[in-house]
Amino acid sequence: MLDHNSRRENRASVNNQPSTNPSIALKVEKLSKVFESAAGKVFALKQINFTINKGEFVSIIGPSGSGKSTLLNMIGALDRPTFGKVFIGGVDIFSLKDHEIASMRNTMIGFIFQSFNLINRTTVQKNVEIPSIISCTSGEGKERTQRALKILDVLGIKDKAKFKPTSLSGGQQQRVAIARSLMNNPTIILADEPTGNLDTKTGNEVFDLLKLLSTKFRRTIVMVTHNDELAEKTDRSIYIRDGRVEKEVTN
Numbered sequence: 001m002l003d004h005n006s007r008r009e010n011r012a013s014v015n016n017q018p019s020t021n022p023s024i025a026l027k028v029e030k031l032s033k034v035f036e037s038a039a040g041k042v043f044a045l046k047q048i049n050f051t052i053n054k055g056e057f058v059s060i061i062g063p064s065g066s067g068k069s070t071l072l073n074m075i076g077a078l079d080r081p082t083f084g085k086v087f088i089g090g091v092d093i094f095s096l097k098d099h100e101i102a103s104m105r106n107t108m109i110g111f112i113f114q115s116f117n118l119i120n121r122t123t124v125q126k127n128v129e130i131p132s133i134i135s136c137t138s139g140e141g142k143e144r145t146q147r148a149l150k151i152l153d154v155l156g157i158k159d160k161a162k163f164k165p166t167s168l169s170g171g172q173q174q175r176v177a178i179a180r181s182l183m184n185n186p187t188i189i190l191a192d193e194p195t196g197n198l199d200t201k202t203g204n205e206v207f208d209l210l211k212l213l214s215t216k217f218r219r220t221i222v223m224v225t226h227n228d229e230l231a232e233k234t235d236r237s238i239y240i241r242d243g244r245v246e247k248e249v250t251n
């Protein structure tokens with residue numbers, strides 16, 4: 001159901017594309033963001049640089065207010081930088097037209113948020129289908145439903161398909177959000193404190209699912225977290241402080 005990305009394929013294409021490195025999923029170059037607020041300017045991000053390889057699971061760690069969500073929102077093109085660039089698959093995304101950015105975001109990036117962000121008036125299954133409805137992918141309604149149910153099955157909550165999200169536990173709701181993030185088979189998954197609203201045990205279970213997506217399905221994952229223990233289980237941790245990269249640690 002989730003297409004495996006083949007390592008061999010990546011290697012084979014190296015010689016075909018000398019201008020862009022095909023093993024790089026994501027590159028952030030001098031990324032800066034200034035918010036204008038009533039109290040004055042807030043320099044949320046100051047010239048952030050880093051590269052994330054395809055299939056890598058990277059954690060972003062830093063104190064509250066250090067710019068982590070702002071950074072993730074730029075990577076996912078939910079907001080525009082004041083200065084600097086984000087490259088996804090070698091494409092300078094903010095050089096694209098708005099509708100192209102929206103399309104790229106919908107098909108290449110899956111989002112998971114701390115507060116799940118599910119639509120409570122509809123079913124779990126419909127929530128999972130939403131990205132596909134927006135982008136008109138996965139064919140007809142029946143095909144779409146089948147794909148949603150398959151993903152829910154892999155994540156162990158197929159039996160909740162007809163339930164409303166509010167009748168589920170926090171851990172189950174986050175699984176629904178993960179299922180939704182996978183609906184359009186994105187190459188990059190961005191998760192902003194996905195375990196932040198969960199107790200330790202449930203948080204660990206949700207993290208293990210993300211780890212599975214990384215190891216088994218080779219998704220590129222960027223996860224913001226406050227949890228050092230979880231961060232240590234990712235491939236690499238990028239520490240953010242006052243809008244700057246403080247250090248990078250390979251785990």
Ligand SMILES: Nc1ncnc2c1ncn2[C@@H]1O[C@H](COP(=O)(O)OP(=O)(O)O)[C@@H](O)[C@H]1O
Binds near residue numbers: 042044064065
């Ligand atoms: N829309 C906004 N308008 C003004 N300031 C903002 C906005 N979003 C974030 N900020 C400010 O930018 C800084 C970084 O915020 P944020 O990225 O949310 O940090 P984190 O996710 O690390 O807690 C903070 O000082 C915050 O108050």
Ligand SMILES: [Mg+2]
Binds near residue numbers: 068069070
């Ligand atoms: Mg945040």
